[in-house]
Amino acid sequence: MVTAVEANCDGLVGPTHSFAGLAPGNLASEINKGDPSNPRAAVLEGLSKMRTLADLGLPQFVLPPHERPAVDFLRGLGFSGADARVLEAASKQAPELLNTACSASPMWAANAATVTPSADAADGRVHFTPANLLTNLHRSLEGGQTTRALRRLFPDRTRFAVHEPLPAQPHFADEGAANHVRLCADHGEAGVNLFVWGRDAYEPWTGRFPARQTKQAFEAVARRHGAGGAVFTQQARSAIEGGVFHNDVVCVGAKTCLFFHEAAFEDRAAMKAAVRAAAAGRFEPQFVQVDEADLPLGEAVKSYLFNSMLAALPGDDRLTLIAPMETFETVDARRAVERAIASNGPIGRVEYVDVRQSMRNGGGPACLRLRVVLTDEELAATNPAQRFDADLHRRLAAWAEAHYRDRLLPADLADLALLDESRRALDELTHILDLGGDFYPFQRA
Template sequence: MVSAEEINFDGLVGPTHNYAGLSEGNLASARNRDMVARPREAALQGIGKMRRLRALGLSQGVLPPHERPNISWLRSLGFAGADGEVWEKAWKSEPNIARAALAASAMWAANAGAISPSIDCADGKLHASVANLQTMLHRLLEAEQTERTLRRLLPDQQRFAVHPALFPHDALSDEGAANHMRMAANAGAPGVEIFIYGRRASEPRTGFPARQTLEASHAIARRHTLDLGRTVFAKQAAKAIDAGAFHNDVVAVAHEHVLFHHDDAFDDKAALYAEIRAKAQGFEPVFVEVPTARVGLEDAVTSYLFNSQLVRLPGAKSLTLIAPSETRENNRTAEFVREMVAAPNAAIGQVEYVEVRESMRNGGGPACLRLRIVMTPEERAAAAQGFFLTDVLADGLEAWVKKHYREELAPADLGDPALVGETQTALDELTSILPLGADFYPFQRA
């Protein structure tokens, strides 16, 4: 066991946050398609969540938004002219393609990639594999820029191994940390890494897409040099996927020795429990299950009870659930949480509610917004320090958002060619706030 801490790196909501309904199987995304979005409020809500976790005594980081609209990609499709002209032509002639190029979905950093701490890896390095997100076009576009972000954050190749996305094919469909969990006695202890997949390659299914394949999960484990004696591969329940649990983190979340999940999250719950117990080292796993009779899948998905963060606050004997306000507003989930935290010797003994409503309306709760990275003190010192949240950085980011983000983006506003210049100006300035460099975004390299 080594000294280490888990750090949440949240995705900063981008200036083109909008409701395009692009994500099949994401019920909130579909339900709120073509609503008027509030990018400024969305970004400030995200920064507010980061501030709250830091105020609770936790380490917090921030990851930058991607360049949107993705003009370089649109140029590769044959659109020409000045950047604003490219966008205007794409919006008018290929609206579905244009909407994919505009999506601010990189804000959900849980999909950035899968992370394995150095204590779990045979080569002693912290490994990060960028997710290919190939199931959805608007998310497939993220991999290249995400890799640049992770290489900026984790530059020391002696300590960190950043892997590019797997080849984007249906057989290797990979959704990053949204389908990956880890259990351990504490952050610095050897852990059990749990990969949750929806299907095997070429396995047919009806209903919503199963976005993670077993083969992709196997590939990530091999890349990360994980010990199979402490690695678990388990199948997500088909009924959960078809109920709107497009990622495992919509129905399950783990931290330290605790796995908090819905009764219908896994295809074979008993086998998963047995394998985790057999492979756990130095801790006794605790499974906190929410029965279907108490909270149905529909309530779990709409409230995002499980798309919450589980954390241990400094000095706390039990874990704290960082849940969206929608969980408190749903009678069934609110009652379950009240009883859970009040139980004697509760594994999850506190709850903190946060307001991320703009993200929730697009299908992303508190857990979607963050990528968890376990770091030793030496690894933290080797990482790029400007990504770690401080009061000064949070103040600077809030001022930047208020200066550059539109208050509202209605569907009729999305084709505005002026939006391109606005976002490029904003992102160019952001590269002097975060340690990104003047060549970080494609428009800066053009």
């Protein structure tokens, strides 16, 4: 049997982290729109979460933030002149576009890509398809730089295949791993890939909130990756209407366990049958369901119980749930966790982490990371400067303290000094993470 581990690639929060309310259907983002954010606290919270996982024995990597403000995006929309002039004109003529250009949303690395490990891929490589994220304008800016970032972290073309994003048009709307769950007996063995789609591109969608992931996008990803054990199932329409913009708001899985809310899937029985059929002869799936009567959907969304991480820790027979503090503070959600642990099922304990700045924009612990199953040889072929440990934690914390503001309002995004502050921070970060002097657009210019 091939030895493999599930590594976490966490997105660093960028210097322009703000509550601009750019994502319809993301209720936390909408509720906190216009409030002051604290970018420094946000990045330090993320680093602390990474440290928790690394200390628990899991491989942890850092994905860099994208360049923001995205001046080239604004220049492509007709704002001309020097960078400072472009930002000034946008702030006066189209402040909503400036907010878009400043979004720190690449911090949510669960949307960075869909990943197929080598054990599941037809050619024996680890495959990545960066998400095009075209449903929301601010996130649609990410695909190109995400592709570049993944190729720096996973540079060996003989072991890793980092594809281009799918075509940027509505039939192939793709939100990445936030709608994908991999189940398996062991990380190094072939598994089941559960692809959860929100809408069929050839059928009309009339919902109040957008269904961001299409069936056709996931079918294309599975084909190009040669992904084995593929199961396609539909996200419940009622869940999307209830603020479940990604399936990872109501479902998380690891190893043989799928932990989900009763309202997660349009046809729950069909999903279970398909997963069992795909797993036949390899492992028996364990379905851990939380009923609406025990945890109403609205409370599940508020607490982000299912946007927790399920981790298989070295030496533990049962899984550990890495949950946000909001889960602990929501009585019904905390009781659901306690019942799952007491049942002597696949979930054995819980660790609570504080990521409140991310939570206020609608992203919990699971949003901040991209899961990548790697063999020992594949792990050794990654960029070592991005491997998280106590020393990198210390260096990045000092970097954040030196460069990040502790208060930012959406109106402050028009502050021309923020552009220089952000670029200085990112330029220094490329040296810390050994990304090269041409990683960001402003460096290449």
